[in-house]
Amino acid sequence: MEHTLLELSQVGIEFPTENGPFCAVQDINLKVKKGEFISLIGHSGCGKSTVLNMVAGLNRATRGGVVMHGKEVTEPGPERAVVFQNHSLLPWLTAYQNIELAVKTVFKSTMSKGEMKEWIHHNLNLVHMTHAADKRPSEISGGMKQRVGIARALAMKPEILLMDEPFGALDALTRAHLQDSVMEIQEQLNNTIIMITHDVDEAVLLSDRIVMMTNGPAATIGEILTVDLPRPRNRIAMAESTDYYQLRSQVLSFLYEKHSKIEPLKKERHKSNRPEAVVSEAS
Amino acid sequence: MTTQSQLISLPSRLPRLLNRLSKRLLNVTAPLLGIGVFLLLWSAAAANIETSLGSFPGPQAVFQQFGQLWQEHSDEQVREQAFYERQEERNAARLAEDPNYEVRIRDFNGRPTFISQIGTSLITVLSGFLLASAIAIPLGILIGLNQFVYMAANPIIQVLKPVSPLAWLPLVTIVVSAVYVSDDPMFEKSFVTSVITVTLCSLWPTLLNTAVGVASIESDFNNISRVLKLKSLTHVRKIVLPASVPMIFTGLRLSIGIAWMVLIAAEMLAQNPGLGKFVWDEFQNGSSESLSRILAAVLVIGLVGFLLDRAMLWLQKAASWDKSQVLR
Numbered sequence A: 001m002e003h004t005l006l007e008l009s010q011v012g013i014e015f016p017t018e019n020g021p022f023c024a025v026q027d028i029n030l031k032v033k034k035g036e037f038i039s040l041i042g043h044s045g046c047g048k049s050t051v052l053n054m055v056a057g058l059n060r061a062t063r064g065g066v067v068m069h070g071k072e073v074t075e076p077g078p079e080r081a082v083v084f085q086n087h088s089l090l091p092w093l094t095a096y097q098n099i100e101l102a103v104k105t106v107f108k109s110t111m112s113k114g115e116m117k118e119w120i121h122h123n124l125n126l127v128h129m130t131h132a133a134d135k136r137p138s139e140i141s142g143g144m145k146q147r148v149g150i151a152r153a154l155a156m157k158p159e160i161l162l163m164d165e166p167f168g169a170l171d172a173l174t175r176a177h178l179q180d181s182v183m184e185i186q187e188q189l190n191n192t193i194i195m196i197t198h199d200v201d202e203a204v205l206l207s208d209r210i211v212m213m214t215n216g217p218a219a220t221i222g223e224i225l226t227v228d229l230p231r232p233r234n235r236i237a238m239a240e241s242t243d244y245y246q247l248r249s250q251v252l253s254f255l256y257e258k259h260s261k262i263e264p265l266k267k268e269r270h271k272s273n274r275p276e277a278v279v280s281e282a283s
Numbered sequence B: 001m002t003t004q005s006q007l008i009s010l011p012s013r014l015p016r017l018l019n020r021l022s023k024r025l026l027n028v029t030a031p032l033l034g035i036g037v038f039l040l041l042w043s044a045a046a047a048n049i050e051t052s053l054g055s056f057p058g059p060q061a062v063f064q065q066f067g068q069l070w071q072e073h074s075d076e077q078v079r080e081q082a083f084y085e086r087q088e089e090r091n092a093a094r095l096a097e098d099p100n101y102e103v104r105i106r107d108f109n110g111r112p113t114f115i116s117q118i119g120t121s122l123i124t125v126l127s128g129f130l131l132a133s134a135i136a137i138p139l140g141i142l143i144g145l146n147q148f149v150y151m152a153a154n155p156i157i158q159v160l161k162p163v164s165p166l167a168w169l170p171l172v173t174i175v176v177s178a179v180y181v182s183d184d185p186m187f188e189k190s191f192v193t194s195v196i197t198v199t200l201c202s203l204w205p206t207l208l209n210t211a212v213g214v215a216s217i218e219s220d221f222n223n224i225s226r227v228l229k230l231k232s233l234t235h236v237r238k239i240v241l242p243a244s245v246p247m248i249f250t251g252l253r254l255s256i257g258i259a260w261m262v263l264i265a266a267e268m269l270a271q272n273p274g275l276g277k278f279v280w281d282e283f284q285n286g287s288s289e290s291l292s293r294i295l296a297a298v299l300v301i302g303l304v305g306f307l308l309d310r311a312m313l314w315l316q317k318a319a320s321w322d323k324s325q326v327l328r
C-alpha cells in the first residue's frame, strides 16, 4: 500500500463577512496517496477553490487541519505548487523568465546556473513551449499561457500539484490537447495532482478519484468516485467504453439530480462577487 | 466561400484605404490649421490692445524677439571668451615677469541671458523632479503595501497635497537660509530653495499613484509570491515594482508637469535664477520690448513643458510592459 501524502481531516473554514461569519465548507475528510490524480467537481461557488487554497496554504482552515507528511500546513510553499485559473503569468516577464523566477527561488542553493538553465528548458519542453520561450504572455495564446503556467508549477518539483480549473477558459480542442499533455506528464513523473474542474469528461478521463462536493454554504464532500479505468487512457478508445459512460453518468446524476443547483438568485450573487466564475460557467 | 469573401473585400478595401489616407492627412493638417487660426486671432487681438508699453506684440514681433534674444546670448558668449583670453594673456605676462607669481583665475561675471536661464530652469526642474521621485516612489510602495501605514499617512498627504507653491516658498527660503550654511556651498542657496519647493509640490501625484498601483496588484501575483516564499525585498523588486510600473509612470508624468509650473512661479516670486526671473525682470524693466520678451518666454515655457511631457511619455512607453494600455 502506498503511503498517504496528504490528509484533510474535519477541515472547515469560516469567512468573516458583514452578516457574520460565513461557513463556506466544513467536515472535509480526504486522504491523498502519492502519485494519485484527484479531481474536485461541484457547482460554481460551492467551495472548490477554497478547499484547494487551504491545501496550498493560501487560506488557513478555521476548523480541522490539512496535514502533509505528518506536519500541519500553515503557509504556502513551493512543495505545493499552484496552477491558477487565469494562468497568472507575470506579464512583464517572458515565458522563460517566469519559470526562471520560480527555479531561481526554489533551487538557489541546490542548482548551478547551468543546471537551472537546463531545468527551465526541460520544463518548457515538457509542455511543448520551447519555441515561445522568449515571448511575453501578451504575445501567446491562452492555451500556451496555461502551458507555461503548468511548466512553472512543475519546475518547482512540487510534491503535490494543485490546479484550479487549469483549462476552464480554453476552447474544447485546446483543452483536449492540454489534457493529453497532463496525462503524459503525469505518466512520466508520477506527480500527485489535485485538480478542480467543471467538466465531467475531463474529470473521468484524468482522475483516479473524483471528489464530488455538495452545494454551499457549508459544503462538504458528497461522494467520492473511484475511476479504475486502465492507463494510459485514450480519449477515442474511452468514447466507446461502457465503463467510461457508467462513471460519467454517475457524476452527472450526482451533479444534476442529487445536488442540482436550485437557487438561481444566489448563483447570480456568486457571479458578481467572483468574475472568474462567469468564465468557467460558460465553458 | 473564398470567392465570396474576395468579392466583398475588394470594393470594401478601397474606402478603407481612402479612409486611412485621409486620417493621416488630417493628422497633419488639423494641427497646422489650429496653429494658423491661433496666430491670426493673436495678430488681430494684438493690434487692438494698447498698453502702457505700446501696442501688444503680435507673432511677428515675438518672432523677431527670438532672434534678438539669441543674438544677445551669442554676444555674451563672445564677451566671456574675450574675458578669459584677456585674463590668460595678462597672467602669462605676469608669469613671464615674475616666475613666482601665483596665477588666480577669476570667473566671468556676465549677465544671465535668456538662453542660459532656460538651461538653469531645466537643471533645477530636473533636480527637483528626481528628488521628488526618489522620495515618492519608495514611500508610495511602503504606503501601498501596508494598510496601517496607508491609514496613518493618508490624512497628512491629503492636507499637504493641495498646498500652493507660493505658500511653501517663504518657509523653504527661510529654512534653507538658516539650515544650509557652509563656507563653500556646493549649490547656490537659491537653487536649493527652488529645488525643494519643486520637490514639495510635485511629489504627491507620484506618491499617490504608486501607492494605488501597489495596493491594486492582482492577488494572483501576490499568491505566486507567497507560494514561492519570496523574501520581502525580492517580493518588492520582482513583483511589486514591475507590476506597478504603469501607475508609477502615470504619477511621474503628472509630477513633472506640476514641477515645471511650480518652478516658474517660484523663480518669479523668489527671484531665483531661471525663466521665471527672466519674466519678472522684464516686467519690472518695462521697456518697449518687455512685452515681446515676456511673450517669447511664455512660448518657451510652454514648449519646454510640452517637451518634458513627451520625454516622460517616451520613457513610459519604453518601460511599460502593458502594451494594451493606451498612452498619449
Ligand SMILES: Nc1ncnc2c1ncn2[C@@H]1O[C@H](COP(=O)(O)OP(=O)(O)OP(=O)(O)O)[C@@H](O)[C@H]1O
Binding pocket: A015, A016, A017, A022, A024, A042, A043, A044, A045, A046, A047, A048, A049, A050, A051, A216, A270, A273, A274, A276, A277, A280
Ligand atoms: N475571502 C472570502 N471571504 C468571504 N467569502 C468567501 C471568500 N472566498 C470565498 N468565499 C465564499 O465561499 C464560497 C466558495 O467559494 P469558492 O471560490 O471556493 O467557490 P468555487 O467552488 O471555487 O466556485 P467556482 O467554481 O465558481 O470557482 C462562495 O460562496 C464565496 O462567496
Ligand SMILES: [Mg+2]
Binding pocket: A048, A049, A050, A164
Ligand atoms: Mg473557484
